[in-house]
Amino acid sequence: MKVSKFGGTSVASASQIKKVAAIVQEDPSRKIVVVSAPGKRFSDDIKVTDLLISLADAALSGNGAEKELQAVVDRYASIAEELGLGDDIIHVIEEDLRGRVAHDKENRDLFVDQMKASGEDNNAKLIAAYFSSIGLEAEYVNPKDAGLVVSDEPGRARALPEAYENLKSLRDRQGIVVFPGFFGFTQEGVMMTFARGGSDITGSILAAATKAELYENFTDVDSVFAANPNVVDSPVEIKRMTYREMRELSYAGFSVLHDEALMPAFRHSVPVCIKNTNNPSAEGTMIVAEREYSKSPVIGIATDGGFSTIYVSKYLMNREIGFGRRLLQILEDEGISYEHTPSGIDDLSIIVRSHQLTPEKEERIMDRCRKELEVDDVHIEHDFAMVVLVGEGMNNTKGLTARATAAITRADANIEMINQGSSEVSLVFGIQNSDTDKVLKELYQEFFSTAAVLGV
Amino acid sequence: MKVSKFGGTSVASASQIKKVAAIVQEDPSRKIVVVSAPGKRFSDDIKVTDLLISLADAALSGNGAEKELQAVVDRYASIAEELGLGDDIIHVIEEDLRGRVAHDKENRDLFVDQMKASGEDNNAKLIAAYFSSIGLEAEYVNPKDAGLVVSDEPGRARALPEAYENLKSLRDRQGIVVFPGFFGFTQEGVMMTFARGGSDITGSILAAATKAELYENFTDVDSVFAANPNVVDSPVEIKRMTYREMRELSYAGFSVLHDEALMPAFRHSVPVCIKNTNNPSAEGTMIVAEREYSKSPVIGIATDGGFSTIYVSKYLMNREIGFGRRLLQILEDEGISYEHTPSGIDDLSIIVRSHQLTPEKEERIMDRCRKELEVDDVHIEHDFAMVVLVGEGMNNTKGLTARATAAITRADANIEMINQGSSEVSLVFGIQNSDTDKVLKELYQEFFSTAAVLGV
Numbered sequence: 001m002k003v004s005k006f007g008g009t010s011v012a013s014a015s016q017i018k019k020v021a022a023i024v025q026e027d028p029s030r031k032i033v034v035v036s037a038p039g040k041r042f043s044d045d046i047k048v049t050d051l052l053i054s055l056a057d058a059a060l061s062g063n064g065a066e067k068e069l070q071a072v073v074d075r076y077a078s079i080a081e082e083l084g085l086g087d088d089i090i091h092v093i094e095e096d097l098r099g100r101v102a103h104d105k106e107n108r109d110l111f112v113d114q115m116k117a118s119g120e121d122n123n124a125k126l127i128a129a130y131f132s133s134i135g136l137e138a139e140y141v142n143p144k145d146a147g148l149v150v151s152d153e154p155g156r157a158r159a160l161p162e163a164y165e166n167l168k169s170l171r172d173r174q175g176i177v178v179f180p181g182f183f184g185f186t187q188e189g190v191m192m193t194f195a196r197g198g199s200d201i202t203g204s205i206l207a208a209a210t211k212a213e214l215y216e217n218f219t220d221v222d223s224v225f226a227a228n229p230n231v232v233d234s235p236v237e238i239k240r241m242t243y244r245e246m247r248e249l250s251y252a253g254f255s256v257l258h259d260e261a262l263m264p265a266f267r268h269s270v271p272v273c274i275k276n277t278n279n280p281s282a283e284g285t286m287i288v289a290e291r292e293y294s295k296s297p298v299i300g301i302a303t304d305g306g307f308s309t310i311y312v313s314k315y316l317m318n319r320e321i322g323f324g325r326r327l328l329q330i331l332e333d334e335g336i337s338y339e340h341t342p343s344g345i346d347d348l349s350i351i352v353r354s355h356q357l358t359p360e361k362e363e364r365i366m367d368r369c370r371k372e373l374e375v376d377d378v379h380i381e382h383d384f385a386m387v388v389l390v391g392e393g394m395n396n397t398k399g400l401t402a403r404a405t406a407a408i409t410r411a412d413a414n415i416e417m418i419n420q421g422s423s424e425v426s427l428v429f430g431i432q433n434s435d436t437d438k439v440l441k442e443l444y445q446e447f448f449s450t451a452a453v454l455g456v
Numbered sequence: 457m458k459v460s461k462f463g464g465t466s467v468a469s470a471s472q473i474k475k476v477a478a479i480v481q482e483d484p485s486r487k488i489v490v491v492s493a494p495g496k497r498f499s500d501d502i503k504v505t506d507l508l509i510s511l512a513d514a515a516l517s518g519n520g521a522e523k524e525l526q527a528v529v530d531r532y533a534s535i536a537e538e539l540g541l542g543d544d545i546i547h548v549i550e551e552d553l554r555g556r557v558a559h560d561k562e563n564r565d566l567f568v569d570q571m572k573a574s575g576e577d578n579n580a581k582l583i584a585a586y587f588s589s590i591g592l593e594a595e596y597v598n599p600k601d602a603g604l605v606v607s608d609e610p611g612r613a614r615a616l617p618e619a620y621e622n623l624k625s626l627r628d629r630q631g632i633v634v635f636p637g638f639f640g641f642t643q644e645g646v647m648m649t650f651a652r653g654g655s656d657i658t659g660s661i662l663a664a665a666t667k668a669e670l671y672e673n674f675t676d677v678d679s680v681f682a683a684n685p686n687v688v689d690s691p692v693e694i695k696r697m698t699y700r701e702m703r704e705l706s707y708a709g710f711s712v713l714h715d716e717a718l719m720p721a722f723r724h725s726v727p728v729c730i731k732n733t734n735n736p737s738a739e740g741t742m743i744v745a746e747r748e749y750s751k752s753p754v755i756g757i758a759t760d761g762g763f764s765t766i767y768v769s770k771y772l773m774n775r776e777i778g779f780g781r782r783l784l785q786i787l788e789d790e791g792i793s794y795e796h797t798p799s800g801i802d803d804l805s806i807i808v809r810s811h812q813l814t815p816e817k818e819e820r821i822m823d824r825c826r827k828e829l830e831v832d833d834v835h836i837e838h839d840f841a842m843v844v845l846v847g848e849g850m851n852n853t854k855g856l857t858a859r860a861t862a863a864i865t866r867a868d869a870n871i872e873m874i875n876q877g878s879s880e881v882s883l884v885f886g887i888q889n890s891d892t893d894k895v896l897k898e899l900y901q902e903f904f905s906t907a908a909v910l911g912v
Binding site for chain 1: 700703704707715716719722723771772774775776777778780781784785788791792793794795796797798799800801802803844854855857858861862864865868869870871873874875876879880881882884
């Protein structure tokens with residue numbers, strides 16, 4: 001059996017939900033369907049999740065939220081009407097929303113979270129009703145009833161080991177299970193949401209728990225591309241890649257599948273397929289444990305901006321046992337995670353995502369470096385981007401770094417950082433943000449032009 | 457005034473000491489002379505320091521040490537005789553050695569250290585006597601009397617701030633000061649030796665304290681070469697380099713001047729000159745705070761073997777705040793300092809000097825990584841070498857990395873690690889130990905062939 005997850009644009013409207021139904025009908029092994037909240041129908045549209053955030057804010061303000069509640073109900077109502085469903089399902093949804101608005105507001109974050117999660121939850125109910133209306137045997141299953149037990153970490157919950165035990169039996173249900181993405185419940189029954197990409201995570205957990213033969217992730221692209229199609233003209237499609245490759249690509253800007261979502265599938269060896277709801281006959285991109293290397297060692301090139309560098313130097317630094325550890329402790333005290341730590345002999349840089357920094361944090365960090373570590377110099381620079389070459393075939397491919405650095409030089413960009421030496425699957429370059437597009441184009445040309453793929 | 461330090465081979469024999477005297481006589485600004493213990497006169501010779509270690513061992517064994525003591529006295533006696541000195545100085549030295557043999561042996565390490573330090577100390581007395589005998593106004597100055605106060609760290613003492621205050625007045629002494637290298641005394645009067653290259657450190661401290669115009673470091677080569685002359689045929693001589701360049705080169709195998717020795721001179725902006733006792737008219741290599749860049753961005757290429765890599769991987773590692781810090785803590789608990797920490801997305805390597813590892817330490821480290829950090833994989837690999845390109849002109853030289861990686865590829869070597877991104881003065885490559893020589897030759901060809909220097 002397969003677990004099929006449909007993202008926000010795949011369930012944004014009646015016509016999209018009809019495509020979903022057709023996809024599910026077409027293959028009887030599609031037994032578990034995980035759905036997101038209705039996404040945007042057109043580029044200026046408002047996602048249901050955003051309508052729900054407005055509703056939560058209005059409810060918290062104490063000045064009445066009837067208008068905002070009605071906006072959400074109306075959205076579902078228009079979908080239901082177009083799907084030919086009666087009023088019953090809309091009453092269920094409206095009832096549910098009114099119950100949520102009346103929810104305990106002491107913890108404002110949890111209040112907002114339970115309101116947001118209604119987007120997936122009510123959409124699952126609606127879609128289950130639609131499936132039934134067209135003669136598909138289907139039922140909405142609530143994560144609480146199904147036993148999706150998660151850790152008590154609001155906004156970043158993780159499934160507990162017993163969740164996998166509990167969810168296993170979904171496999172044996174009669175008919176199609178329609179399951180809302182994005183949330184679970186603690187042992188104490190408190191609703192908790194997952195991190196960004198939460199519905200992908202739910203699908204991955206269900207696929208792992210039920211030992212599905214395949215986890216299908218339906219979205220709005222035919223496949224994962226080897227490079228950002230907004231920068232590179234018609235980049236090649238990736239037909240088959242490993243978990244590690246997907247993980248490394250999604251780290252640096254490939255947003256097709258949220259990286260954390262891969263973990264349950266990866267740990268339980270369930271292959272993943274990225275497919276297009278709007279073009280289901282397209283083969284999609286398979287994500288598997290192992291693959292044959294193609295002739296090109298590189299499978300994809302990702303880029304991501306928004307990095308900063310904390311630079312420290314101190315004469316004879318590398319003689320001082322504990323220096324690096326104490327520096328990382330300072331960052332940890334500020335709650336900052338770091339990406340890379342390139343080092344010279346007497347200097348060390350720490351590369352972090354810039355959004356974690358504030359002028360006050362930067363001041364405190366620099367101050368502690370001067371006072372506690374007695375550094376000779378410390379300063380922070382912004383506006384760096386990372387370019388990541390990814391491919392299982394890269395390990396031990398002699399000359400690959402030479403080709404990559406030559407391409408970056410042809411792009412007339414300076415290499416601010418290279419991190420090679422740990423991962424066997426990726427090679428990370430730090431460049432100036434403003435050089436990103438020209439570097440990506442030149443690297444794509446180097447590794448994916450016909451000559452490079454067929455020749456060499 | 458200048459501080460001139462003469463290394464072991466420069467003071468190994470009467471004929472060498474005569475060269476030293478001629479050098480000192482030639483330039484009246486050479487007011488402070490720092491001397492090592494007599495080194496080897498020919499390749500199979502035994503250094504006085506090694507004779508002294510044998511003496512110390514014999515004394516500690518309790519079975520009498522007369523033979524070993526006589527070997528040391530004889531060596532000085534043969535020098536004294538050839539220099540035409542009377543017996544007085546040899547009586548002084550023998551008396552001194554007998555006093556040291558009778559020294560408290562409770563702390564065996566300190567006993568050995570004070571015995572070793574006699575090599576420099578007695579040679580300074582002998583050389584001062586010789587200078588006087590040929591009509592130079594000169595006096596032996598003892599580090600204790602001069603106030604060279606150091607930290608209580610046996611074998612790796614550091615000069616305390618008051619040492620610089622105390623030593624300042626050496627500048628105003630009449631005549632030439634002959635000062636033994638390698639040791640100082642704690643506040644409590646206990647003798648402590650410096651780290652490896654200790655006489656260089658003494659010279660550097662004296663130059664800094666007396667605000668010398670120049671610290672001359674006399675050795676047995678005309679200059680520092682751009683690459684190891686045992687591997688590259690007639691490498692170019694470096695005429696002028698910065699402290700940072702020298703520091704980075706000496707980190708990775710350039711043994712002309714011990715890196716720690718540069719610190720006092722560096723901190724007090726005293727330029728350093730490496731010169732040849734056997735060819736004093738050669739210009740030597742100047743080490744200064746700043747220099748003009750020549751046309752070649754690279755000034756030297758150093759290589760050093762004996763590195764190991766501790767590799768760890770864990771899915772979603774970079775989300776875990778504190779992961780790297782906890783890993784470094786494990787190394788710190790084992791007393792291991794590290795050199796570089798290249799990282800991928802889910803993996804991290806720590807590169808350390810192999811001599812710090814033992815099979816037991818490796819087992820403990822891997823065990824703690826598995827248990828405390830719950831890593832997916834941890835393993836340790838050995839036999840890596842570092843190749844370091846050094847040059848102040850490298851910063852922002854576009855295409856330099858491309859040239860270097862292309863050269864390594866031409867050498868048919870695999871790049872195991874690249875560390876670029878912190879130091880502005882160096883670029884570090886990790887390769888297999890066995891590839892070191894061919895990589896060095898190819899890189900030298902790339903950056904120092906006539907075409908590269910004159911053209912580009």
